[in-house]
Amino acid sequence: MIQRRSREGSTEPLALEVEGLTVTYGKEPALWNADVRLGRGSLAAVVGPNGAGKSTLLKAALGVVPRVSGRVRVLGEDPARRRRLVAYVPQRTSVDWDFPTTVLDVVMMGTYGRLGWFRRPGREERAMALGALEQMELADLADRQISELSGGQQQRVFLARALVQDAEVYFMDEPFAGVDAVTEQSVASLMGHLAQRGKTILSVHHDLATVPRYFEHAVLLNRVVQAVGTVKEVFHRGNLDRLYGGRVPADVPELAST
Amino acid sequence: MIEFWTLAIAAVTALACALSGTFLVLKREALVSEGLAHAVLPGIVIAFALTGNRTSPLLLVGAAAMGLVMILAVQAIRRTGVVDATASLGVVFPALFSVGVLLTSLELAGTHFHADCIIEGNLALAPLDRLELGGRDLGPRAFWSVSAALLLVGCFLLLLFKELKLLTFDGELASSLGFRPGRVHVAWLAVVSFTVVASFEAAGSILVVALMIAPAASAVLWVNDVRHVLGLAAVLALASAFAGHHLGLVMDIAPAGPMATSAGALFLVSLALAPRGILVKGRARRRALAQLEVDLVSARLKPGEPRDCDVVRGELGWSPRRFGAAVARAVSGSMLVHDAGSGTLSLSAGQAEG
Amino acid sequence: MSAPWVELDPTLVVVAAGTTAVGTVSGALGCFAYLRRQGLVGDVVSHSALLGVVGAFVLAHALTGSASRSLAVLVPGALIAGTASLALARSVSNRTRLNDDASLGVMLSIFFGGGLFLLRWVQRQSPPIPGHTGLEDYIFGMAAAMTRADLWMVFSLGGGALLLLLLLWKELKVFTFDPDFSRSLGLPSYRLDLLMMALLVAGVVIGIQTVGVILMIALLVTPAAAARQWTSRLSTMVLLAASFGAAAGAGGALLSASEAGLPTGPVVVLLATAIFALSLLLAPRRGLIARARARRTLGSTPPPAAGGAA
Numbered sequence: 001m002i003q004r005r006s007r008e009g010s011t012e013p014l015a016l017e018v019e020g021l022t023v024t025y026g027k028e029p030a031l032w033n034a035d036v037r038l039g040r041g042s043l044a045a046v047v048g049p050n051g052a053g054k055s056t057l058l059k060a061a062l063g064v065v066p067r068v069s070g071r072v073r074v075l076g077e078d079p080a081r082r083r084r085l086v087a088y089v090p091q092r093t094s095v096d097w098d099f100p101t102t103v104l105d106v107v108m109m110g111t112y113g114r115l116g117w118f119r120r121p122g123r124e125e126r127a128m129a130l131g132a133l134e135q136m137e138l139a140d141l142a143d144r145q146i147s148e149l150s151g152g153q154q155q156r157v158f159l160a161r162a163l164v165q166d167a168e169v170y171f172m173d174e175p176f177a178g179v180d181a182v183t184e185q186s187v188a189s190l191m192g193h194l195a196q197r198g199k200t201i202l203s204v205h206h207d208l209a210t211v212p213r214y215f216e217h218a219v220l221l222n223r224v225v226q227a228v229g230t231v232k233e234v235f236h237r238g239n240l241d242r243l244y245g246g247r248v249p250a251d252v253p254e255l256a257s258t
Numbered sequence: 259m260i261e262f263w264t265l266a267i268a269a270v271t272a273l274a275c276a277l278s279g280t281f282l283v284l285k286r287e288a289l290v291s292e293g294l295a296h297a298v299l300p301g302i303v304i305a306f307a308l309t310g311n312r313t314s315p316l317l318l319v320g321a322a323a324m325g326l327v328m329i330l331a332v333q334a335i336r337r338t339g340v341v342d343a344t345a346s347l348g349v350v351f352p353a354l355f356s357v358g359v360l361l362t363s364l365e366l367a368g369t370h371f372h373a374d375c376i377i378e379g380n381l382a383l384a385p386l387d388r389l390e391l392g393g394r395d396l397g398p399r400a401f402w403s404v405s406a407a408l409l410l411v412g413c414f415l416l417l418l419f420k421e422l423k424l425l426t427f428d429g430e431l432a433s434s435l436g437f438r439p440g441r442v443h444v445a446w447l448a449v450v451s452f453t454v455v456a457s458f459e460a461a462g463s464i465l466v467v468a469l470m471i472a473p474a475a476s477a478v479l480w481v482n483d484v485r486h487v488l489g490l491a492a493v494l495a496l497a498s499a500f501a502g503h504h505l506g507l508v509m510d511i512a513p514a515g516p517m518a519t520s521a522g523a524l525f526l527v528s529l530a531l532a533p534r535g536i537l538v539k540g541r542a543r544r545r546a547l548a549q550l551e552v553d554l555v556s557a558r559l560k561p562g563e564p565r566d567c568d569v570v571r572g573e574l575g576w577s578p579r580r581f582g583a584a585v586a587r588a589v590s591g592s593m594l595v596h597d598a599g600s601g602t603l604s605l606s607a608g609q610a611e612g
Numbered sequence: 613m614s615a616p617w618v619e620l621d622p623t624l625v626v627v628a629a630g631t632t633a634v635g636t637v638s639g640a641l642g643c644f645a646y647l648r649r650q651g652l653v654g655d656v657v658s659h660s661a662l663l664g665v666v667g668a669f670v671l672a673h674a675l676t677g678s679a680s681r682s683l684a685v686l687v688p689g690a691l692i693a694g695t696a697s698l699a700l701a702r703s704v705s706n707r708t709r710l711n712d713d714a715s716l717g718v719m720l721s722i723f724f725g726g727g728l729f730l731l732r733w734v735q736r737q738s739p740p741i742p743g744h745t746g747l748e749d750y751i752f753g754m755a756a757a758m759t760r761a762d763l764w765m766v767f768s769l770g771g772g773a774l775l776l777l778l779l780l781w782k783e784l785k786v787f788t789f790d791p792d793f794s795r796s797l798g799l800p801s802y803r804l805d806l807l808m809m810a811l812l813v814a815g816v817v818i819g820i821q822t823v824g825v826i827l828m829i830a831l832l833v834t835p836a837a838a839a840r841q842w843t844s845r846l847s848t849m850v851l852l853a854a855s856f857g858a859a860a861g862a863g864g865a866l867l868s869a870s871e872a873g874l875p876t877g878p879v880v881v882l883l884a885t886a887i888f889a890l891s892l893l894l895a896p897r898r899g900l901i902a903r904a905r906a907r908r909t910l911g912s913t914p915p916p917a918a919g920g921a922a
Contacts (some may be wrong), residue, residue: 003383016317019573019641020557020558020573020574020575022550022553022554023822026548027546028548032557033554035556052818059792062795062796064792064795064796064801067575068550068551069551069554069574069575069576070276070545070573070574070575071572071573071575072575080798083796083797083798085795086796088638088792088793088796090790090792090793092794094790095790096647096789099789099845099846100647100787100840100843100844100845100848100849101645101785101789101844101845101846102844102845105845106789109782109785109786109789111781111796112786112797113797113798115782117780118779118780120781120782121782145844146842146844161678161793171796182411238263269621276729280691281708282715283714284710284712284715286713286714287713288714288716288717289652289655289713289716289717291717292717292720294650294673335892338892338900340840340841340892340898341837341840342649342651344650344651344652345646345649345745345833345836345837346653346837347649347651347652348652348654348829348830348832348833348837349830349833349885349888350828352826352829352830352834352880352881352885353830353881353885355826355827356827356830356877356878356879356881356882356885357878359752359875359877359878360875360878360882361876363875363878364873372920377728377751377826378728385858416906426750435912437750464721464724464725465718465725466723467845468725470717471714471716471717471718471720472722473719474714474720475710475714475715475717475718478710478714479708479709479710492868501918509732509733509736510736511729511732511733511735511736511798512728512732513630513726514725514728515729515730515731515732516725516729517726517727518722518724518725518726518728518729519722519723519725519726519729520840521725521891522718522721522722522725522726523722523723525718525721525722526722529704529708532707534708535708536703536704536707536708538628538706539707539708557903558798600767612824
């Protein structure tokens with residue numbers, strides 16, 4: 001077992017290090033030979049057309065979908081050993097919001113990883129969940145049945161659950177999709193706040209126009225990684241035209257035409 | 259002659275069930291047949307108790323109406339938005355079946371309906387129950403009722419094949435083109451319900467379900483086109499009916515179980531051998547994966563830059579064995595050059611240019 | 613009809629205790645299948661169990677020479693057949709173009725058809741295998757045939773299943789609600805899925821002697837669907853479904869004992885269906901009456917912007 005590590009001088013491990021990642025569900029690979037490296041404190045958007053493997057990148061980085069090839073390191077370790085330092089915010093529409101449970105209950109699920117098998121959440125976990133709800137301005141909805149929430153409130157419940165996990169790295173799948181303006185602001189400020197505290201965020205993002213406003217880094221993905229870097233470096237007209245095959249979906253006024 | 263009629267009834271039942279079942283299987287509604295096959299029981303018992311006359315076509319129509327009752331009840335419950343479709347079906351059909359069993363046990367309908375017949379039908383007795391019109395013997399009643407069902411299914415398929423296909427593969431498109439998927443759908447399910455009822459006495463609930471689902475599910479593994487699926491399902495259903503009938507004769511037991519088992523066995527054979535079965539697909543997938551692995555090793559290399567084997571293997575996260583096998587394949591396909599001395603890999607010259 | 617409570621005969625006590633226990637366990641376990649929208653999976657499991665029951669009977673006879681219809685022999689058979697049919701259906705729909713419904717339906721045909729096949733064959737054997745006549749009862753259920761030993765089997769298997777449910781409550785809950793998130797926590801989704809399957813099969817297996825393989829589905833789905841209408845908490849839902857199942861089971865046993873010739877299974881199912889119908893109508897908030905009233909009081913005012921998800 002010879003591990004030849006010829007990394008550049010930094011001693012601190014990267015927040016996320018993905019090499020040669022390939023995932024296939026059927027015939028065509030959903031993700032091909034992807035390399036992504038993110039330093040700690042990065043605030044990165046994953047951008048690309050539909051079916052580009054954006055959610056797959058997150059799930060493979062979390063180690064929850066089987067990969068054909070590739071090595072994933074979260075803070076220098078296998079993701080299975082970094083579960084407690086990682087929080088995942090799935091797509092809001094991926095769950096049944098008619099499930100019989102309350103807002104507080106969903107947020108407390110964020111403590112399940114720390115609790116381990118068999119142990120039930122107690123007073124301490126409850127207090128943490130309430131604190132996270134407070135932070136997402138949902139405290140008065142704690143005992144609400146989740147089917148009574150608006151789309152934006154559902155999204156904030158998911159974010160509160162991630163906050164409770166008190167992680168170092170956050171994977172978010174379209175946290176801005178279909179939310180109201182208030183929620184959009186609160187999600188954006190939460191992300192900025194977390195990044196300032198040195199947390200790392202990798203978030204699938206659909207709305208190209210807001211990438212420069214909300215994110216510092218971008219991963220341009222269309223089954224293969226086209227570019228990774230700061231928004232300034234990689235998020236320009238030329239790259240996007242290539243990414244979307246010349247059909248950049250929305251008008252993106254803030255793009256420099258370089 | 260009795261043997262002939264037994265086979266004729268079995269064959270027509272098999273055809274009617276297989277043809278009507280195909281669209282259920284394609285439309286993700288296969289278990290609706292399970293629901294219908296149980297829900298029509300009270301209809302049969304009540305209609306029989308009311309008419310007291312087994313030759314009456316009213317019996318068939320009345321019982322088929324009970325199938326529609328189930329479908330409408332399931333739709334009504336689902337539309338409340340508080341219970342999903344699967345669960346609604348799971349609530350409604352056992353309830354209707356329970357009513358049927360209770361009515362049977364209360365002997366409202368006389369002693370005719372024995373518990374076994376509900377599940378397995380009574381193919382052996384079916385040819386003895388004759389249809390007479392004006393004193394003339396027209397053959398077994400069961401033959402005429404399943405033939406009527408087959409005719410109905412055939413007409414529906416001929417006249418509304420396009421609509422049914424559209425409805426099956428794209429419900430939304432169908433409604434935007436003005437085909438009223440709701441009505442076509444309900445009409446089709448009424449035809450299916452009629453088929454279930456007509457087949458019920460000879461085939462019983464298990465065989466109706468087996469003949470509706472298994473042949474169509476097998477056919478889907480062999481062919482693509484809906485017409486071909488229909489044709490193959492019909493052939494497979496006939497084969498199951500004949501094989502099961504023969505098995506039943508040999509072992510001297512009711513043929514429903516053997517027929518259902520034959521249909522199941524044909525499915526297992528299809529699963530193993532058909533182009534879209536597990537084995538063939540598995541082999542294709544393994545071959546594709548092997549190719550993918552070769553491509554992946556190449557993708558980690560740049561032209562003219564040999565790289566250390568262990569580094570490449572580390573990036574791919576593979577076991578030495580898997581990596582070795584992939585490299586061996588790539589080298590034998592002259593995609594890569596492996597330098598054993600330095601332990602490095604590089605793209606072969608031809609690859610580098612391409 | 614005139615039998616007062618004090619004169620309850622011991623057989624009826626055993627039967628009533630059995631149906632009540634079956635209703636409780638299947639009601640509770642059915643909730644998770646209901647919430648995962650796998651209501652009909654239970655139907656396939658129960659039908660498939662017939663092959664296991666008859667197969668175990670035949671195997672026990674071939675191995676020991678004596679025929680045993682005790683649940684201790686038949687239950688493992690039913691567990692194996694039920695699980696095998698589910699696992700096969702899962703792998704067919706994962707690996708071919710067939711959808712879940714179709715592959716479940718095919719497995720139902722194979723296992724139930726095969727079970728009937730084997731059952732009829734057993735019944736044709738000469739000299740007859742002693743005890744084979746009781747096998748027939750598994751199709752429609754025969755609560756009256758329940759013995760004290762059977763009752764212990766129901767209690768222990770059902771109690772074990774409920775205990776597991778209680779121990780792994782939060783894991784099963786988060787896995788049911790948000791499988792992707794639970795995987796990100798490191799919960800083994802494959803094993804939890806297997807556990808859910810096993811719990812469902814256990815719930816089915818202890819019930820088939822009472823209500824039969826055909827009607828078993830109603831004991832899993834109907835109490836859960838009824839309970840869901842009354843509450844917005846999983847724990848309350850499970851407790852309610854268990855109570856509804858218990859009430860239907862007990863009521864069914866007593867009713868059918870009071871009227872000769874009334875089969876227990878259908879009575880239990882119809883009682884559960886009545887509870888469902890009442891819940892659909894009367895439940896607060898989700899009930900049809902409550903919603904109609906809410907709509908009327910709302911009048912022509914537009915619905916509130918928030919809470920649009922329904």
